Amino acid sequence: GAGVSQSPRYKVAKRGQDVALRCDPISGHVSLFWYQQALGQGPEFLTYFQNEAQLDKSGLPSDRFFAERPEGSVSTLKIQRTQQEDSAVYLCASSSRDTRYEQYFGPGTRLTVT
Amino acid sequence: GDSVTQMEGPVTLSEEAFLTINCTYTATGYPSLFWYVQYPGEGLQLLLKATKADDKGSNKGFEATYRKETTSFHLEKGSVQVSDSAVYFCALKSGNNNDMRFGAGTRLTVKP
Numbered sequence: 001g002a003g004v005s006q007s008p009r010y011k012v013a014k015r016g017q018d019v020a021l022r023c024d025p026i027s028g029h030v031s032l033f034w035y036q037q038a039l040g041q042g043p044e045f046l047t048y049f050q051n052e053a054q055l056d057k058s059g060l061p062s063d064r065f066f067a068e069r070p071e072g073s074v075s076t077l078k079i080q081r082t083q084q085e086d087s088a089v090y091l092c093a094s095s096s097r098d099t100r101y102e103q104y105f106g107p108g109t110r111l112t113v114t
Numbered sequence: 115g116d117s118v119t120q121m122e123g124p125v126t127l128s129e130e131a132f133l134t135i136n137c138t139y140t141a142t143g144y145p146s147l148f149w150y151v152q153y154p155g156e157g158l159q160l161l162l163k164a165t166k167a168d169d170k171g172s173n174k175g176f177e178a179t180y181r182k183e184t185t186s187f188h189l190e191k192g193s194v195q196v197s198d199s200a201v202y203f204c205a206l207k208s209g210n211n212n213d214m215r216f217g218a219g220t221r222l223t224v225k226p
Contacts, residue, residue, distance in 0.1 A: 042216030107157040
């Protein structure tokens with residue numbers, strides 16, 4: 001079956017531009033996670049959804065970051081007024097109740113802010 | 115808070131050599147432990163997992179044993195191949211957090 005997909009795979013933005021990153025989780029997966037992975041580092045948690053409810057956004061680094069999952073499937077991570085320090089790979093992961101804690105990751109979106 | 119510390123890389127081995135990548139963790143409660151692998155140009159893939167103490171996770175010749183007494187989950191493989199070249203991440207998930215906590219990753223290069 002299809003895995004987690006993300007688009008675009010690569011995004012170059014000028015500083016100050018807004019960007020929107022899309023995640024399509026595995027069909028039927030209740031939980032959806034966004035992570036930020038800086039070069040040479042492990043992924044760092046940004047936010048978590050259960051269905052359409054955003055239950056944890058403690059990892060969002062500033063109020064310029066916003067995520068939504070309005071119908072409990074596709075999710076969008078939006079970054080407003082991008083800064084150079086936002087350059088990273090943004091990973092989306094999903095999981096189901098049946099796979100205890102196991103998360104399935106998408107290929108990521110590499111964002112470069114110039 | 116919960117955290118994972120893994121062996122710094124990069125690690126370079128010859129084909130058929132023995133591999134160990136160390137991973138230790140700090141967590142309250144009883145976390146589940148994971149190893150993820152990231153091949154060049156690809157996303158993170160689950161390699162193996164263990165959900166309770168003394169469990170051994172295994173896949174593709176890789177093994178790791180959940181050791182509560184030493185809070186460790188070291189990754190081992192008896193004979194590496196060139197195709198094992200990738201970045202390996204140790205991770206934990208506890209009931210106290212919604213997210214997965216990852217180590218910094220260890221880059222493995224296997225030379226023919």
